[in-house]
Amino acid sequence: MVRRLRIGIDTGGTFTDVVALDGDGTLVTTKTPSTPADPAEGFADGVAKILRLTGAGPRDVAALSHGTTVATNRLLEDRIDDLGFVTTEGFASILEIARQSVPDGYGNSYFWVKPPRIVPAHRVRAVGGRLDHTGAELRPFDEESAVAAARWFRDQGVLAIGVCFLHSYADPSHELAMRDVLAREHPDAVVSLSCEVLREYREYERSVTTLVDAAVKPAMNGYLARIAERVASRLLVMKSNGGVLSADEVARQPITTVLSGPAAGALGAAFVVARSGHGSVVTLDGGGTSTDVAVVLDGEPTLTTEGSIGRHPVKIPMIDIVTVGAGGGSVAWRSPEGALKVGPRSAGADPGPLCYGRGGAEATVTDAHAVLGRIPPHLLGGEVPLDVDAARRGLEALAGDLGLPVERAAAGILEISAWNQANAIRQITVKRGLDVRDYPLVAFGGSGPLLACRLLDVLALPAAVVPENPGNLSAFGLLTVDVKNDYVRTRVVRDAELDPALLAGVYADLEAEAAEALAREGFPEDRRRFARSADLRYYGQAFEVRVAAPAGPPDQGLRAEVVRRFHDAHEALYGYCYRDDPRHPVEWVNLRVSGIGPIERPRPTERPPGDGDPSRARTGTRTVYFDAWEEAAVYRREKLAPGDTVEGPAVIEEFGSTLPLHPGFTATLDGHGNLVVTR
Incomplete structure (x- = not known):
C-alpha cells in the first residue's frame, strides 16, 4: 500500500532538520549535518535518512516542503557576480544616489564610507522612453538604445540582468519590450523585470529588489535543479511571506525565498503554542550559525516590506525577523583592546566547534556549554560524540589570554551570547512599540533553549515555552503553512x-x-482564498501603514472600514491619529492581494496527564556550572508526562536539543508536550 508521507526539510548553517508526517498523523524527526559546499547533498541525505527511519520508499512521499538559505547566504556573503542593470535614460545614477542616507546620521558618521553598489556604475545601461506616474507614455520605448544595451551586456559576458524603468508599476509595456529585445539579442541572459518582481512605487527600492532577484536566480535555479536530480518528489519551497510555493514557481521569483528558513520557524512556533493558549509570543530560533527572533501577535507572525538582507534593501512581503550572529557555532575571540567578543563569525558545520573533533581551531558557544556541563557529551542521541577535552584546551588558551579562569571565560561567552540574543529581542519588540514583558518566549532550534533561563532574567519575560522536538520545529513549521502569493x-x-x-x-x-x-x-x-489589504498614510507622510481590507464588494462601506482600521492601527503604533481632522487627509498608496491555497495541517493530539512524579525520567546527575559548580539532576524529556515539574538546577535532554534549568527555575510539561519554564 502506498503511504502519503509529507516531509519538511530545513537546511541550516550547521544541521539539516527533517520531519516526516504520515497520513495517520505519526510524526518522525531527525537531523543530518549540513553540506555548505553543496546544500543539495545535505538535502538528499536528509530525505534518505527519514525514509530509512519511517520504512518508506520514494513513491510514498506525497510532497517535500523545504526551507532554504541559498538565496540568503548568497546575499549575506555578497557573492554577486557580473550583474547588469537597465534603467530609464537620465536615471543611470539611481543606485549611486540611493536614499542619500548614512547610518546613525551625518554627525556620527564622519568616517563612514559608502559601500559598493549592487551593480557598479560601468555595468548600468540607460534606455530611452518615458512613462508618467499614471502609466501614460511621454516618450516611446527606444528600441535602438535597447538593442545597444543588450549587445553590450552580451559582449561583456554579463549573464544576469535586472530591468527597472521609471513608473513601470503603472504600465509594464516598456519593460516587457526590453525583455523581448534581450531574449532576441542576448538569449543566454537571466532577466528579472521590476513589473514582475515588485509592482510598487519607490524606484530605488524597486530597482534593488529586482537586482537581488536577478542576482540569486542562477544560484537558486541551479540548486533546485540539483535537488530534482536527487529527489523525484514534488517540491514546495518556503517563502519569506509565510507561505510555500512549488519549485517551478519559485524559479520565476527566487527573491521571495530570502528569509525562507527563519519564516518556517516562526510559523511552526505560532502553530504549536497556539494550542496551549499562547496567542502572542516572542519566538527565538537558535541555530548553529545564527539566532532569529520574531513576534507572533494573535497567532500570526508580524509582516513587513521594509526588510533588508545584508546591505541590500529588499521590499517584498516577509515575516518581520531580526537575525544576529549568536548561534552555537559563534566563535569567541579576544579583541585588540583585550575584551571578550562572541560572533558574528561562525565555525559552521565544517569544521564546526572544537568539541566536534573535525579540526576546529577556535572556541565557540557550544564549546562553552560543553565545558560547563550544560549539554551532554554527545549530540543527536549519541550520533555526534563531543570531545569535551578539546573544547577545554581551546577555552583554556582563550582564558589565558584574557587572564580569567576557564569557567569564568566560558560563562562570559554564554553571558555575551545571551545579551546578543536579548538585544535582538528588544529590537523586534521595544523598537516596534511592544512591551517585551508582556510576551512569553518560545525557544527552539538546537541551541534556542540553552540560554532561555538567562533571557527570562535579562528581559523580565513571564515564561519561556520549549516545544516538543525544538531542534526540528522549523522543519515541522514547513508542514503547517499554505501556498501563498502576494500581488501589489x-x-x-x-x-x-x-x-x-x-x-x-x-x-x-x-x-x-x-x-x-x-x-x-x-x-x-x-x-482558493484571497486576502486583501491596503497601505495608507496621512497626506505628507513618507511611509505607510498596512491594514487588512474586508471581503465583499469594494464599495463605500469597504473604503470607510479600511480608513477606520488605518486610524486605529496608526494610533496603536505611534500613540496618535488624526481621526475626523480634515487638516490631515488620508491617502491610499498601495492595494494588495494575497492568493492562498490551503493545505492539510498536522492534527496533534493532547497527551494524558501523568502522576506528577518526574523521577521516572531522571537518568542520574552531572556536575554543571551555573554561578558555581553544583550537582544537577539529568532528565530525559520523552519520559516526562504532562503535569510533571522539574526544579533547577537540572538538565533536560532530548534528541535535538537540551534545556539547562538554572537554580531558582522550574519547568512544567503541559498537555501538549511543551515545557513551560518560569522563575
Whole structure:
C-alpha cells in the first residue's frame, strides 16, 4: 500500500532538520549535518535518512516542503557576480544616489564610507522612453538604445540582468519590450523585470529588489535543479511571506525565498503554542550559525516590506525577523583592546566547534556549554560524540589570554551570547512599540533553549515555552503553512477623491493574477482564498501603514472600514491619529492581494496527564556550572508526562536539543508536550 508521507526539510548553517508526517498523523524527526559546499547533498541525505527511519520508499512521499538559505547566504556573503542593470535614460545614477542616507546620521558618521553598489556604475545601461506616474507614455520605448544595451551586456559576458524603468508599476509595456529585445539579442541572459518582481512605487527600492532577484536566480535555479536530480518528489519551497510555493514557481521569483528558513520557524512556533493558549509570543530560533527572533501577535507572525538582507534593501512581503550572529557555532575571540567578543563569525558545520573533533581551531558557544556541563557529551542521541577535552584546551588558551579562569571565560561567552540574543529581542519588540514583558518566549532550534533561563532574567519575560522536538520545529513549521502569493499595485489617491470603481478594478485584477497562480499550483476554484489589504498614510507622510481590507464588494462601506482600521492601527503604533481632522487627509498608496491555497495541517493530539512524579525520567546527575559548580539532576524529556515539574538546577535532554534549568527555575510539561519554564 502506498503511504502519503509529507516531509519538511530545513537546511541550516550547521544541521539539516527533517520531519516526516504520515497520513495517520505519526510524526518522525531527525537531523543530518549540513553540506555548505553543496546544500543539495545535505538535502538528499536528509530525505534518505527519514525514509530509512519511517520504512518508506520514494513513491510514498506525497510532497517535500523545504526551507532554504541559498538565496540568503548568497546575499549575506555578497557573492554577486557580473550583474547588469537597465534603467530609464537620465536615471543611470539611481543606485549611486540611493536614499542619500548614512547610518546613525551625518554627525556620527564622519568616517563612514559608502559601500559598493549592487551593480557598479560601468555595468548600468540607460534606455530611452518615458512613462508618467499614471502609466501614460511621454516618450516611446527606444528600441535602438535597447538593442545597444543588450549587445553590450552580451559582449561583456554579463549573464544576469535586472530591468527597472521609471513608473513601470503603472504600465509594464516598456519593460516587457526590453525583455523581448534581450531574449532576441542576448538569449543566454537571466532577466528579472521590476513589473514582475515588485509592482510598487519607490524606484530605488524597486530597482534593488529586482537586482537581488536577478542576482540569486542562477544560484537558486541551479540548486533546485540539483535537488530534482536527487529527489523525484514534488517540491514546495518556503517563502519569506509565510507561505510555500512549488519549485517551478519559485524559479520565476527566487527573491521571495530570502528569509525562507527563519519564516518556517516562526510559523511552526505560532502553530504549536497556539494550542496551549499562547496567542502572542516572542519566538527565538537558535541555530548553529545564527539566532532569529520574531513576534507572533494573535497567532500570526508580524509582516513587513521594509526588510533588508545584508546591505541590500529588499521590499517584498516577509515575516518581520531580526537575525544576529549568536548561534552555537559563534566563535569567541579576544579583541585588540583585550575584551571578550562572541560572533558574528561562525565555525559552521565544517569544521564546526572544537568539541566536534573535525579540526576546529577556535572556541565557540557550544564549546562553552560543553565545558560547563550544560549539554551532554554527545549530540543527536549519541550520533555526534563531543570531545569535551578539546573544547577545554581551546577555552583554556582563550582564558589565558584574557587572564580569567576557564569557567569564568566560558560563562562570559554564554553571558555575551545571551545579551546578543536579548538585544535582538528588544529590537523586534521595544523598537516596534511592544512591551517585551508582556510576551512569553518560545525557544527552539538546537541551541534556542540553552540560554532561555538567562533571557527570562535579562528581559523580565513571564515564561519561556520549549516545544516538543525544538531542534526540528522549523522543519515541522514547513508542514503547517499554505501556498501563498502576494500581488501589489500602487495607486496614490486621497481618500476623499477615491472612486470605489478604482478599488473594484484593481482588486479584481490582483485577484485574477492570484487565481491564475493558484490554478498553476493545482488548486481548484473552490479551494482558493484571497486576502486583501491596503497601505495608507496621512497626506505628507513618507511611509505607510498596512491594514487588512474586508471581503465583499469594494464599495463605500469597504473604503470607510479600511480608513477606520488605518486610524486605529496608526494610533496603536505611534500613540496618535488624526481621526475626523480634515487638516490631515488620508491617502491610499498601495492595494494588495494575497492568493492562498490551503493545505492539510498536522492534527496533534493532547497527551494524558501523568502522576506528577518526574523521577521516572531522571537518568542520574552531572556536575554543571551555573554561578558555581553544583550537582544537577539529568532528565530525559520523552519520559516526562504532562503535569510533571522539574526544579533547577537540572538538565533536560532530548534528541535535538537540551534545556539547562538554572537554580531558582522550574519547568512544567503541559498537555501538549511543551515545557513551560518560569522563575
